[in-house]
Amino acid sequence: MSTSSSDTPATTRRSGRPRSERARAAILRSAEELLDEEGYTAVTMDAIASRSGASKATLYRWWPNKAAVVMDAYFEHNNPDISFPDTGSLHADLVQQLSAVVHGMNDTVAGHLLARLIADAQYDEGLAESLRGRFISARRADAVAAIERGRARGQLRHGADPEVLVDLLYGALYYRLLVTGQHTGTGYVHTLLGQLGISSPTESG
């Protein structure tokens, strides 16, 4: 009943020429290279097509617009699905996660790219949902989980709301990235945690 009858839902092989994996990989690689070499604004669909050897028809056959290509290109080799180990300390868990984000923001290429993907998302709800779905909410979920673990261990003060704490922590980082342009770093992460009463092991035991 489920081997290869009329309509197998997963991996349905339609007739006709199959999609070229070679073209797909070349497109994403070219987009990433252009991104690194000349920045986001220099990445045009024509440039991607030209460098990859694919045609624009193929580009638009598989991606709805430029931002979608760029996002796929970025996440192709910067997979954000890695989740962080439980260190047993709420403070250490959060430092671990937030520092990774800060590190990405300070990378001139990745940081500007993230800012600009979010910028494009203000004009494209589809892109916004996509970005949230494959990046933002994964990070949030990680952080919330760490905070829940910390609460279970009694490392969190009473009345603290994990979701709101995540808004505050990530909010401050993105606010600096997108709005004020101020620098962020590991020191700033510690400052934030300090202000929120999530003390480091050395300070309060």
Add this chain to the structure above:
Amino acid sequence: MSTSSSDTPATTRRSGRPRSERARAAILRSAEELLDEEGYTAVTMDAIASRSGASKATLYRWWPNKAAVVMDAYFEHNNPDISFPDTGSLHADLVQQLSAVVHGMNDTVAGHLLARLIADAQYDEGLAESLRGRFISARRADAVAAIERGRARGQLRHGADPEVLVDLLYGALYYRLLVTGQHTGTGYVHTLLGQLGISSPTESG
């Protein structure tokens, strides 16, 4: 020495036809109307010129690009320079200020406009500086001043850093506006203040 000699620094009247105040006002009003009626993306330089009766040459004579025009248009009649009265309560002061921001974010026109100005600023450092100079930093300064007053009154816990608190508060709001797309409101403002230990007068006296 300062009446009208060779170079009076302020209100220097150069020779030649003076700038048309009528054209300036018409341009900014047209931009604002287009913004309200059709949203940011529909506001093009051609449309502004056409509606205002000014020529594109005049537009580019006085503004470097579209975002600059839109920002001037927006702030022409939505002056953000109003500062809030000192209520004597840190909690009330911050509720006052943050609620005004949240209210602006929830306005479909102003909220999207702010988000998109910030988005454009990711591609235009001049716009970014301008936006910070005439909006962001004014709001920050207000909030920092309120927190300093609260600290002087002893309404703030020891070790609290006003600048970082502002990052946390505004950060959470802008994070929701720009990144997660979640709704903000007065209730959320109270939640944030509660998480930061800035209690309302009714809760802790």
Add this chain to the structure above:
DNA sequence: CCCATTTCGAAACTGAACGTTTCGTACGGT
């Protein structure tokens, strides 16, 4: 083996919008 189906690359095309330039004219100071 042939045919239907689908993808492919090449290339031309449309359309929107930015930003520039040219031109003749209007305005104000000296």
Add this chain to the structure above:
DNA sequence: ACCGTACGAAACGTTCAGTTTCGAAATGGG
């Protein structure tokens, strides 16, 4: 009167997104 600047009109060049057309290539089914 003259000079310098701004004005509106209009055309222009350019970039880029996204679409369409075309013939060729690849796959599966009969």
